[in-house]
Amino acid sequence: MLAAVDHVQLSAPPGSEDRLRAYYQDVLGMTEVPKPPVLAARGGCWFEAGPVRLHLGVEEDFRPSRKAHPGLRVADIAAYARRLEERGAKVVWDEDLPGHRRFYSEDPVGNRLEFLEPLAGRGRRG
Helix, strand or coil: CCCCCCCEEEEECCCCHHHHHHHHHHHCCCEEECCCHHHHCCCCEEEEECCEEEEEEECCCCCCCCCCCCEEECCCHHHHHHHHHHCCCCCEEECCCCCEEEEEEECCCCCEEEEEEECCCCCCCC
16 A cells, blocks of 8 residues: 655756756755765755655756746745745746645756645645
């Protein structure tokens, strides 16, 4: 039986770790988590914020995820969107998901990220 999502992995091109750190730490406010040595040799970065874990793995033939994306729940989405914009990240609002406020952004290598917050009085979809 499934219990939880442990992490979401996105791809990144070789040599992009410094740009990823700048975005995921400085823009999104996540913390970098050391990878086990055998995995660190492959490149990439792991980040977390509370229960959210994102792994960025190096892919030689990298193409950014433009449709597939993690959906990241945030508190005070308007303030979080301002945080991203103040740090130079593009924010594109989308009102097509009933019961939620949400926007999309991209990491520095072009991966699509969705940020969403249920409207007051709304819980999880399901």
